[in-house]
Amino acid sequence: MLKRGVSPVVATVLLIVIVVILGAIIFIWARGFLSESAVKGDRVVESSCNDVKFEVQIVKVVSECSTGSAIDINNIGNIPIYGVKVLQFKEDEGSADTVFDGAFSGTITVGKSSSACLDSISVNSGDKFRVVPKLLAKNEDRTIAYTCPEKDGITETVV
């Protein structure tokens, strides 16, 4: 009859500690699914990537470029584009290599267009490229150039 158990206070403290530990475990586990978040404005930069709208063209012959080819970007959306990452599809090898990864002469603000030379490659008709936008974002206190996921890019075939 006089069996003793833990006091209500100890029980409550134990419950809270267990809940906090479980919460911490779930938080750390779930954080693995959410990539390290850089922020643009008041939300994660991935969300802004969905809203980027741009036109792209890879031009074979441009007089201003040493190898002749260039990439044109026309920003028709409401998100400034810092730069692009260009992947070239290699059908025979079944791979895609990065042939350009960088910024233009300046951030392509909304409504503006810009062009950059593709000096490292030779471009031929029928070549297929995937152009992925890069956005400026804040990661902790640093400003970084965030490359959007490939799904937010545009596939361009040279004519």
Add this chain to the structure above:
Amino acid sequence: MVRNLFQLNKNRKAVSLMIGYVLLIAIAIALSTAVFFYLKLYLPSNNPECDVDIKITIDSVFCGTDDDGKAVIKVNVTNRGLFKIDGAFIKIGDVGRTFKTELNPTRDVYDCDDLSDRFLNPGKMFCFTYNVDNPTTLQGNKEISVQPVVFVDNNPVLCSDAVVSKTVVCT
């Protein structure tokens, strides 16, 4: 012995029931606030968008030299949609090229007949003549594109689906 222990246990002091509740509620509120602000970063925001009934047309473009011998580009744009337009990006470039040079950095549009307005009402026409600094770059076939801009909550919003373009021969 057992009785002594029991009495000792009875005399133990702990936090009052009220403080216990306050602590629990405070912890719950603090945790939910933290989770809210953390997850808010991942919520898609309601970005302002252009109405689908915003439409413009390029009525006419002239690219050449005017009566004074200056190289100019004259553009007439009409608002054919159901809403007013607060601005437009007007650009010119080579036919078939995505890269285009901006003609109007201020993005202003206004009614030709009422210059006091800084917007273009439905059915009204905007007409403007742009001076060309380097006429040699504007020779042959060129393409002019116009993209309307509207202000939503005082923020400019580009109408990505309402871009129009027209080919012009520059002489």
